[in-house]
Amino acid sequence: MKNELLRANEVADLDPYKTREPKEKLPPHTYKGKLEFYSETGIEGGYWAFQDRDFITYDRADGVFGNTEVWDLNNPDRKGKTKDDAEVLHGEKWDLLPDPMEKEEDYYISSLYVGEEEGDKEADKRLMEKYEFKMKYSADRFNEKLGEGNWIMVDKSTAVDTKGKRYSAGGTPIAERPYGIRPGEITRATVEWQDGVIEQRQSDTLLVEKWDYEGFHMLNNGDKLTIFDIKDPQKVVWEEKISLKDVGTFVEDSNGLWIHNAQREVDIHKWGAYFMLRYPAKLELGEESVRNIKLAQERESLRKQAKSSEAS
Incomplete structure (x- = not known):
């Protein structure tokens, strides 16, 4: 084609x-x-x-x-x-879509879902053990970048290094799970065509x-x-x-x-x-x-006129 x-x-x-x-x-x-x-x-x-x-x-x-x-x-x-059997190719291995981990009750109370501040660390551990992956928390990132002992947390979302420079902390840990479809990845599924x-x-x-x-x-x-x-x-x-x-x-x-x-x-x-x-x-x-369409068109026309005036 x-x-x-x-x-x-x-x-x-x-x-x-x-x-x-x-x-x-x-x-x-x-x-x-x-x-x-x-x-x-x-x-x-x-x-x-x-x-x-x-x-x-x-x-x-x-x-x-x-x-x-x-x-x-x-x-x-x-x-x-x-059909409901889609898979994504990771290397030489086909993995189910969506990630089966997303069906776990632990996932919805984990740091991956609600963030480090509110996440249940025991749920994190259970997920990592069952699905064989690691979560990289803020502390892990700061230790890698700044070295252990060279930074402190001043509140739940902020860390400061020995020179007084501030860093954002908290949020979602870095992890390979749950996976989705990254750009360029191939998926496959069973197709039921209308021709039978x-x-x-x-x-x-x-x-x-x-x-x-x-x-x-x-x-x-x-x-x-x-x-x-x-x-x-x-x-x-x-x-x-x-x-x-x-x-x-x-x-x-x-x-x-x-x-x-x-x-x-x-x-x-x-x-x-x-x-x-x-x-x-x-x-x-x-x-x-x-009427809504005409109003939207008028607003867009005014926006373009204002932008044109600013440019000149």
Whole structure:
């Protein structure tokens, strides 16, 4: 394959709404793409979102975990999903992903997870013995760099050497565990292809989706959403205007994940599944969303003008 970076609308049948035909002409503020449940650390719950297909690309996988949608590098029309048996190559040894140590109760009370100040040193010892690795604490680093007896701790996060120079201490110890996927590392997993074939594949033979958040939209009241069946592209499974009600923080969940708001008059778990499984959809922006876009464009224009004035 000549091009390893493909736009969604350049790849045939990767999903029901993707095609090699000329891009469908859509009305203003109308998009086709995928649903997404947007959640990240610190926002204490998830939001209902949509990704514009024009900002979805397919690129060579840097590494794959289990339960990941993939496409064949040599046949990008061929779609599959990895099973929960992913491994990463370390030297000549294949290690399970994610690191099995992350399933240990001790890991979540260890210095690796909560930092040296709060970490349970006995848990640290048990992990190091079981998984045969070492944690390098702040004291170890200062002894290596300054020599034993040439520094003292003045508080939990600061050390001072004999010349009065201060050093940051605490935080997470240096360790080879838990491991992840470092740049350039190869992973492998069993892929169950939609054509029925099941085979083990290395990540450098696969494509994965890459999303550009320029095409990312949080759903707002008044948006019209059409959701298509994930297996039958002609079948509409839900079509209505968005009407969200706030549910508070840590009050209600959808399929085990905390949410901030819920669509009125729908089963929240069925609704959530559409987003967590990334169903294909069409989004027509309502007045609130269009207004938000215009405000963002105006702010960006003012920012550029201010930057241009500073430069001159």
